[in-house]
Amino acid sequence: MIVSTRGRYALRMMTGLAGHGGSVSLRELAEEEEVPFKYAEAIARVLVKAGFIESARGKNGGYRLVRPPEAYTLAEVLRETETSLSATDCTGRKEAECPRAATCPTLPVWRALDETVNEFLSRYTLLDLMPNR
């Protein structure tokens, strides 16, 4: 599977933020988007580190989207939130490990598949995931 629960939660949280104009508390956002609060915290942290969202601490704090929703591709969001977006371990986490790599006739196919998926996911933005349009 390419896109797991975690990545889909991330996308939901970001489109959720896009729906609100300004700052939203995670408590509220997680509730709205039906993402387990504590899991949402972990995901939010990643999104902040990636520079996708900004946070304000303390009372009346919360998160907000940095860019307009059409300026985030699914590819870039998922690259940060998924463990790996590669089609196989051969081109992902275990790329370095495989002793067959040098001569493997299948490896170029996986690379091309990765490229195909990446192009696909780069053609969609958060705006495409917003309801009512």
Added chain:
Amino acid sequence: MIVSTRGRYALRMMTGLAGHGGSVSLRELAEEEEVPFKYAEAIARVLVKAGFIESARGKNGGYRLVRPPEAYTLAEVLRETETSLSATDCTGRKEAECPRAATCPTLPVWRALDETVNEFLSRYTLLDLMPNR
């Protein structure tokens, strides 16, 4: 990840069979292709059931490919050997479970991604995975 160890083993086993002209014992094939023997047994069974390979029992028995290698697409082999070839659970194993499905704005994207991957994997055959060509 789309293609796991299991699916890759299956492809290796089939190209291995294609390399030999006739019947090969699993012991030999598994050794050549560096697939754990007992795991190879399980995979072979699936390939037989799918009609991709044929078996002969008893002494001097073994497996052989039914069609010429160019007549198997990666898509059809992987559909039988991978748990799911879908991009997400939303379009795979848990498709029926999701209460959001009817209105989910993201679902069409996952369906289109599945289609893209399927088309890609349908453009390659076992012949493309054979060494020395």
Added chain:
DNA sequence: TATAATACCTACAAAATAAGTAGGAAATAG
């Protein structure tokens, strides 16, 4: 017909990954 080699089958075990939780520390508006 006995034997050795082989495919076939069921059930289990181990390893890896993904999903989710607990419990607090640090910051900030009011």
Added chain:
DNA sequence: CTATTTCCTACTTATTTTGTAGGTATTATA
């Protein structure tokens, strides 16, 4: 000062994938 909020570390649980054990059924051939 207090309530609310983000931030952080560590842990637990669930699920999936990978692999193994131990045998039964079949068949060529000596």
